[in-house]
Amino acid sequence: MKRPKNENKILIIISICLILLIIILTCLFQIIIPNMKKDETYVSEDFVKNDDLSLDNIHMPSEGEWIKLQLSGEESRIHYYIATFIDRYIGYSKYELAYDALSEGFKKNYFDTYEKFVSYVEQKYPKSTILSYGDIQREGELYILEVTIEEVFSNEEPIKQTFVVKENDFNDFEIAFSV
């Protein structure tokens, strides 16, 4: 028996709907849910996409660094913050960012003006550095460690400084150091 023409049309429409439904479900399970899991790692969008890296946003972590930061232990994260402070903020003359990273009490005690801080860092730190870290000591929410700062390709005596770091969130930290 031949199927009526209209029924064929309806069947085609419903088949298309079903295919669309399957596509939606596939998207749901393959794209949306995995992305949601990914979202658990990507709490914040405070990083630079790998193809947007430039000197203007050198102070921000790249996408890869951001993921690595969230998977790192306490000690590695603190090392990262100190490297960010010295290499990225000061090394690339982003002094305002470096000044903002200082704890309020530390600013008040030693660098009550931005100019004082700039003058200090320009005198104190080389532009290209090699950092090495001593043992880290945790005191409550504070981390204390000695950092050796060497200038690349230089015979100058390395600088040894004690850093105190407080981590508020990923890539959100307050810093103080022995002056």
Next chain:
Amino acid sequence: MLLNIRLSIRRFWQKHKYKVVIALIVWLIAILLNQMLKQLRTPVTPSKSYFPHESIMDTKEEVPEKFTQPIEEWMDTFFTSCNNKNYEEAYNMLSDEYKNSNTIEYFQKYIDSIFDTDKTYIIQNYSNKENIYLYKVKIMDDILSTGLTGKDELEYVEEIVTIKRDGNDLTFSIGNNITEEAVDKAYENEHLKIAVTNKEVRYDSEIYTVEISNRTDYVIVVNNFANSESVVLDLGDVQRNLAGTDIDMIIEPESKLRIKLKFSKFFDDGRDAKAIKFENVRIFEEYLGDESDDEALRKYSIKIDL
């Protein structure tokens, strides 16, 4: 035309209704699942190793979660008062037990000796036993404001805050004294009386106040420098000697000696003190310090159950 379409839909529905219903159900389940997973999503925060309310000595007993915030608030108010030299306010936050044995003048001197400059503090639950929570508090300069400038290492004063829980009430004290209670235990005969009158529990020791009365015309030697192991605290499976070896307990005729005996014992070691033993009590006609035990008129071994 419309009629044809309606008929076609009806026929299609009759033929495929189960498949369509199943497909709809699957779709709904998927949507619900998606919503549920969204609800379960939790923000990620940096992993930390600082847990101020987790005991570092023993995790058998924990500080109930509902008390962690009141404890933090108490610490904040207390140490802020100390920083601001509000002695009376800080003193009144302490337990009656503390206030009964320490005057506000003593407390003020103590606070002045620690809070000579603005200090911060770090708390760490140390040990918990029978609704008593011990916190070690490191009191130090605000190193996030100094960067440890001019210091080779972190300097701090460690204070023990004892928190006693009675139902939902918490009382706080400082100064290492965990508990203090009156004791009424004694041994006596016609020659002497030894009475234990008080017990102070500290984290690492127990201190007993003992009164020894000499009822004779002779000299009673309970302990002397040469034989400091003759007074012990019996803990059942183990005995503890007197802490300190230079304790003379020599009681002249018809007189009384009141002394505090300190024994090493950790608050959370799981043992209870059973007795104090005076194992070499001697009565001498005269005592110059170099007499041998054989010269004693009488010798006793006395045990006072606690």
